[in-house]
Amino acid sequence: MLQTGLEHIESEQAFQDTLDSNENVMICCGRMGPMCLPVYDVMEALTPDYPQVAFRDMAFDEPVGRVIRTLPETKSFAGLPFTVYFKNGKVVSATSSIQTMDQVTAILDEHFGAQG
């Protein structure tokens, strides 16, 4: 399990439930590694500013990570973390490797609406 302040997705059922019950979802699938930690921090910092978005993390090496690792959108990825943005259950954006706050907010603003 990841040691972050985010809500974790720990099963495929929880993954599906998250997509079913939230219009906008951002999932960061990674490890407790140097490139992943800053992205979790960014998500935690942005959580109050984007109440319309469900921010979640997922352990890359756990079985549940398969749902992100096997997406067509992440097929060519070779850099942790894999971060995927879903709108109404569909992937609208995906990034590989570390991302800055500006990079994350640009995607959130484009697909989920500007911060509140």
Next chain:
Amino acid sequence: MSTDYDILILGAGPAGLTAGIYAARARRSVLILDSGTIGGQTVLTDKVANYPGVAETSGRELSQTMAQQARAYGCEVKAFARIAEVDLTGEAKAVTLKNGTRFTAKAVIVATGGVPRKLGVDGEAGFVGRGISYCATCDGDFFTDRPIAVIGGGNSALEEAVSLSRYASQITVIHEFDHFQAEPWIVVEAEANEKICFLMNQRVLDFSGESGLTGVRSADKEDEVITETPVDGCFVFVGYVPNSEAFEGQVELTGSGEIVTDDALRTSLSGVFAAGDVRHKRVRQITTAVSDGTVAALSALEYLSEAAS
């Protein structure tokens, strides 16, 4: 929340956090602002084994402890600050955030660190996370039994090349000079590794591939002979560039953008000090950043005392 401080510290890496500890212990009001996460480049270090007094830790843990120490003395630490403008030229130094909040201080310590240097060649940006990486610890296992390149010739490049040999089938170290900047012990270790070969005196031209990286092209700097190296991954360790853009035209910078300081870490501007990787210096380690933070804080405290008398 107060917006006027004795000392404003820009950057929450080891230099900035150390400065915060010293300045706050001296009972000055101190605010540390960072546009990113707490820890700066240190967070990107998976294992820290050469910080005296700590047998082994992660960069993240070390940074968090420093931040806790600073806060315990009353220092405010604000991560992910969205800084819009920095004006250090007046007697009251000012930093304005994008939401309009304006912080002022009598003294400023610039400790904004640096970011990994990019090669700036065709294909680099597009293949980040799809073959190009700046973290061997994070991404090495994506290239198990596959050929990769490591670009650079300093300690980081050769240490990571050796580390990556646990995964990759072959590693080509591509370096821009005909000699290494790395310390001799790691050069010996890399040269003795059967999986590692070397392409010296090279200028990287571009990266190629479709959905993922498939190759890197480089040219010999002397005879311009072009070499195409087929690789699935490439790890780039070619140094750092200082985060000093916001200070251009305000404090003296070197040609490569590093802030010029004197022995007391004073910049060319009265009341403005610089510490850590953002300033011009030779050795960039967590320990030297901590040292810089100490000196800069003590100099800033002295400046405030003199200004008050």
